Amino acid sequence: MSSSPNLYLLIALAPLAGAILAGLFGTGFLGRPIGRRASHVITILGVLISAIGSVVVLGDVLNGLRFDGAVYTWSLIGQTKLEIGFLIDPLSAMMMVVVTSVSLMVHIYTIGYMADDPGYQRFFSYISLFTFSMLMLVMSNNMVQLFFGWEAVGLVSYLLIGFWYTRPTAIFANMKAFLINRVGDFGFVLGIGLLFAYAGTMHYGEVFAQADKLSKLTLPGSDWMLLTVACICLFIGAMGKSAQVPLHAWLPDSMEGPTPISALIHAATMVTAGIFMVARFSPLFELSDTALSFIIVIGAIGALFLGILGIIQNDIKRVVAYSTLSQLGYMTVALGASAYSVAIFHLMTHAFFKALLFLGAGSVIIGMHHDQDIRNMGGLRKYMPITWITFLLGTLALVGTPFFSGFYSKEHIIEAAGAAHVWGASFAYYATLIGVFVTSLYSFRVYFLVFHGKERFDTSDHGHGHGHDAHGHDDHGHDDHGHGHHGGKPHESPWVVTLPLILLAIPSVLIGAWAVDPMLFGKFFNGVITVLPQHPAMHELHEEWHGWVAFGLHAFQTLPFWLVVAGAVIAWYCYLINPKVPAAIKSSLSGVNKVLENKYYVDWVNEQIIARGLRCLGRGLWQTGDRGIIDGLLINGSARVVGWVSAISRHLQSGFIYHYAFAMIIGIMALVTFFVLIPQ
Numbered sequence: 265m266s267s268s269p270n271l272y273l274l275i276a277l278a279p280l281a282g283a284i285l286a287g288l289f290g291t292g293f294l295g296r297p298i299g300r301r302a303s304h305v306i307t308i309l310g311v312l313i314s315a316i317g318s319v320v321v322l323g324d325v326l327n328g329l330r331f332d333g334a335v336y337t338w339s340l341i342g343q344t345k346l347e348i349g350f351l352i353d354p355l356s357a358m359m360m361v362v363v364t365s366v367s368l369m370v371h372i373y374t375i376g377y378m379a380d381d382p383g384y385q386r387f388f389s390y391i392s393l394f395t396f397s398m399l400m401l402v403m404s405n406n407m408v409q410l411f412f413g414w415e416a417v418g419l420v421s422y423l424l425i426g427f428w429y430t431r432p433t434a435i436f437a438n439m440k441a442f443l444i445n446r447v448g449d450f451g452f453v454l455g456i457g458l459l460f461a462y463a464g465t466m467h468y469g470e471v472f473a474q475a476d477k478l479s480k481l482t483l484p485g486s487d488w489m490l491l492t493v494a495c496i497c498l499f500i501g502a503m504g505k506s507a508q509v510p511l512h513a514w515l516p517d518s519m520e521g522p523t524p525i526s527a528l529i530h531a532a533t534m535v536t537a538g539i540f541m542v543a544r545f546s547p548l549f550e551l552s553d554t555a556l557s558f559i560i561v562i563g564a565i566g567a568l569f570l571g572i573l574g575i576i577q578n579d580i581k582r583v584v585a586y587s588t589l590s591q592l593g594y595m596t597v598a599l600g601a602s603a604y605s606v607a608i609f610h611l612m613t614h615a616f617f618k619a620l621l622f623l624g625a626g627s628v629i630i631g632m633h634h635d636q637d638i639r640n641m642g643g644l645r646k647y648m649p650i651t652w653i654t655f656l657l658g659t660l661a662l663v664g665t666p667f668f669s670g671f672y673s674k675e676h677i678i679e680a681a682g683a684a685h686v687w688g689a690s691f692a693y694y695a696t697l698i699g700v701f702v703t704s705l706y707s708f709r710v711y712f713l714v715f716h717g718k719e720r721f722d723t724s725d726h727g728h729g730h731g732h733d734a735h736g737h738d739d740h741g742h743d744d745h746g747h748g749h750h751g752g753k754p755h756e757s758p759w760v761v762t763l764p765l766i767l768l769a770i771p772s773v774l775i776g777a778w779a780v781d782p783m784l785f786g787k788f789f790n791g792v793i794t795v796l797p798q799h800p801a802m803h804e805l806h807e808e809w810h811g812w813v814a815f816g817l818h819a820f821q822t823l824p825f826w827l828v829v830a831g832a833v834i835a836w837y838c839y840l841i842n843p844k845v846p847a848a849i850k851s852s853l854s855g856v857n858k859v860l861e862n863k864y865y866v867d868w869v870n871e872q873i874i875a876r877g878l879r880c881l882g883r884g885l886w887q888t889g890d891r892g893i894i895d896g897l898l899i900n901g902s903a904r905v906v907g908w909v910s911a912i913s914r915h916l917q918s919g920f921i922y923h924y925a926f927a928m929i930i931g932i933m934a935l936v937t938f939f940v941l942i943p944q
Contacts, residue, residue: 269335272350275317275360276399279367282310283392290385303385307392308371314399315364318357325357332405332469344465351405351468355608355792358783359402359540362612363533366619367395369764373623374524376760377630381522387427391528394420398533402540406466407456410541414452414505417534418445424525425518434520441514448504448511455497459548462490472547472794479551495548495555499562502538506592509565513866515589519581523626526581527619530588536611539595543604547794550602556799557687560600564681564692566593567699569864574706576860579636580625583710587662588618590699597692598677601684602799609783610673617661617670617772620765624655627761628714631754632721638710643719647754652715654765659711661772663704663828666819669776672812674700676784676805678824683801700824704831712839721754777812785809 285306290298298306321329334349350356370391378384397420401413418441426438456466462478463471481490502508507515515535519526529535542549542559549555571590577583591614598607629636631648645652661670678700681693756762782788785806795802809815819825838845850857862868916927 269331269333269350271317271321272331272352272403273335275314275321275364276350276396276403278310278313278317279307279392279399280310280396282307283389283396286385286392287389291389298385300384303388304371304375307388308368310392311364311368311371311395314395315361315368318360318364321352322357322361325352325354334405338408346408346466347406348409349405349467350403352403353792354788355540355543356402358608358612360399362615363395363398363402366615366768367391367398367528367533369619369623369768370524370528373527373626373761373764374522376758377524377626378522383427387424387522387524390420390424390427391525394424394525394528394533398537401537405468407460407468407471408466411452411456414501414537414541415449417537418442418449418505421518421525421529421534424529425521427521427525431520437514437517437520440517444511444514445504448501451497451499452501452504455494455499455501458490458494458497468544475547475551478548489552489554491548492552492554495545495552496558498545498548499538499542499555499559502542502596503562504538505541506535506538506596507566507589508538508562508592508596509570510866512566512570512589513863513870516582516585516863519579519585523581523622523629526585527622527626530585530618530622535588535592536595536615539592539599539607539611542599543608543793546602546604549599550794550796550799553686556600556602558600560597560681560684560686560692561688563593563596563598563600564688564695566590567597567692568593568695568702571699571702571706573860573863575702575709576857577706578639580628580638580641580710580714581622581636583638583706584618584621584625587621587703587707590703591618591662594674594677594696594699597681597696600686600692601677601680601689601801602686602795603677603680603684603801603805604793604795605784605789605802606673606676606680606805608789609780610670610677612779612783613661613669613673613772613776616768616775617658617668620654620658620768620772621662623761623765623768624651624658627651627757627765628655630757630761633754635721638713640720641714642717642721643715644754645715648715648756650756650762650765654762654769655715656711657769658772659707661776663707663831664700664824665828666816666825667777669772669774671816671819672776672780675815675819675822675824676780679805679808680801683804685799685801697824697827701827701831704828705835708832708835709839712835717840777816780812780815781809 285298286303288294290296290300290303329352331350331352334345334347336348337345338348339346371388374387374391378387381387394417397413397416399413401410401417404410404413422438422442424438425441426434428434459471459478460466462481463474465471475491478494479489479491482488483490483493500511504511515530518529521529549559567590570586570593574583574586574590577586591610595607595610595614598604598610627648628641628644628651631644631651632641635641657668661668664671664674678693678696681689681696684692784802859865916923
């Protein structure tokens with residue numbers, strides 16, 4: 265194979281073909297000529313083709329290939345073309361490899377995890393469609409196709425979060441995700457509309473070429489800079505898709521979906537779309553310090569305060585979900601610091617170790633017969649050795665252990681925040697620094713409670729809803745799920761589950777050291793990402809760079825490393841040596857704990873103030889506007905006027921000729937009088 269538009273089409277459309285075949289012919293929609301085995305073979309084959317093609321494209325891009333062209337003209341409005349096209353450069357090629365490789369691991373993992381689920385074929389169809397949507401998003405060369413992919417991943421995530429649609433909690437979660445994303449997407453559409461209105465084109469390159477002209481314009485009727493408003497609107501879209509404060513509340517609830525889709529949504533695809541989009545639009549964001557300040561402050565709030573919520577969670581998947589929220593905050597801080605390449609680098613490393621942690625959590629859930637409460641676990645290391653070691657490697661990468669992949673990306677984000685010259689950078693630096701300790705604390709809390717210490721599962725009821733069903737946080741909508749019987753000792757997961765864990769553990773350890781030099785300080789992103797001289801963070805990082813070995817060795821002398829150690833030691837002491845300490849802290853800080861348990865009351869505000877206020881507004885508009893004005897005045901009122909007019913006019917239709925003659929005489933007299941009185 266060689267890179268060409270046909271190869272790009274194959275990469276994008278192969279998962280779509282698998283999704284269509286499994287969806288139409290495996291779910292009963294058009295009969296069931298395709299069985300369970302054929303469904304997963306077809307969809308995995310489609311994603312495998314995309315993954316191989318993406319690796320080929322990345323190799324060609326590293327050799328200097330660039331492609332920016334249309335493959336189909338969808339519509340022509342005046343002189344404006346709306347096209348389907350591809351932009352192949354280092355940014356899109358790297359995203360293609362990450363998306364397809366993580367998706368491939370999730371597809372293989374799903375064979376074991378969803379073994380006897382009645383929606384098996386439907387699930388494979390959905391995740392392949394999700395992969396297609398994400399590929400269309402990252403490969404696009406124009407804002408129309410970007411928006412198509414943006415909305416498509418939102419739609420499929422709605423279907424996947426509510427996959428077990430008989431459960432009220434799943435339906436509530438997917439509706440919550442859908443509505444919150446609509447808020448963000450409203451801003452996204454406004455941003456695209458502003459750029460199109462003033463640039464006259466949807467094509468990235470043509471818009472970016474007019475960046476200097478756009479930077480001199482103001483929004484009509486105000487003194488607001490047009491580019492600042494457009495960039496903030498675009499970032500509001502990213503806040504919804506990438507779960508930034510305050511549009512983050514949907515992401516923890518998306519745990520109501522099956523674990524494989526939790527990994528796919530939270531690792532390499534949907535939640536990173538906003539990070540990718542801001543990096544792609546760096547030529548515009550660079551021209552607005554106000555937008556960059558807004559971005560770095562929002563990211564810092566998420567990196568610290570959403571990470572703190574992970575400390576009190578007892579559902580293993582929700583701890584990892586809050587970890588995702590915090591790490592997305594780190595990526596956003598890097599964007600605000602104009603360290604776009606660092607944000608994308610952390611996006612890549614995070615994709616591998618976070619997918620590993622989610623799939624590892626799913627493996628634990630299988631071994632625990634679908635009990636997700638970490639308080640019912642303990643000592644699983646000897647029962648699940650592969651899951652244990654891979655989960656440990658993912659945890660070490662997440663907390664930023666020197667020489668692991670997450671260390672190289674996370675450490676550079678903290679340094680970029682310290683070197684940034686925009687308002688809010690100091691707050692972001694300290695927030696990300698404290699966030700290192702918080703991340704270590706909640707990560708090792710889960711690790712120690714699950715894999716070490718006393719075995720607590722011998723007194724639990726193994727999946728009979730202990731601590732979950734009553735709260736709507738159970739992972740599955742039915743019993744057992746085909747992975748063994750209730751009760752008994754935990755067990756290692758089947759090879760289709762452990763193989764993806766091993767394959768994801770390798771890049772979680774190695775890819776940071778391998779890729780840090782070319783991606784951050786080499787020529788990998790040359791011509792793709794724009795950074796202006798007035799934003800010197802990357803320049804300062806470059807001056808202090810002496811190679812991955814020296815950087816890793818130097819880490820042992822830095823504050824972030826010792827914060828990682830402090831978090832690990834405190835977690836070890838509190839949850840293995842002296843478990844009474846957390847209970848005492850909880851009792852003494854009951855007010856703080858209540859705020860954390862209520863997730864800073866964001867859900868309460870959304871449900872009790874915003875939703876209730878909108879319901880009242882809607883009821884008022886319905887009663888006053890719809891029933892009163894539209895139905896009562898315009899429709900029924902016009903009907904009553906017609907009735908009144910007809911009731912009066914029918915008396916004029918008497919049927920007597922002399923009445924009509926009299927009316928004609930009166931009319932002639934009125935006309936004569938009118939023309940006589942008008943001056944000539």
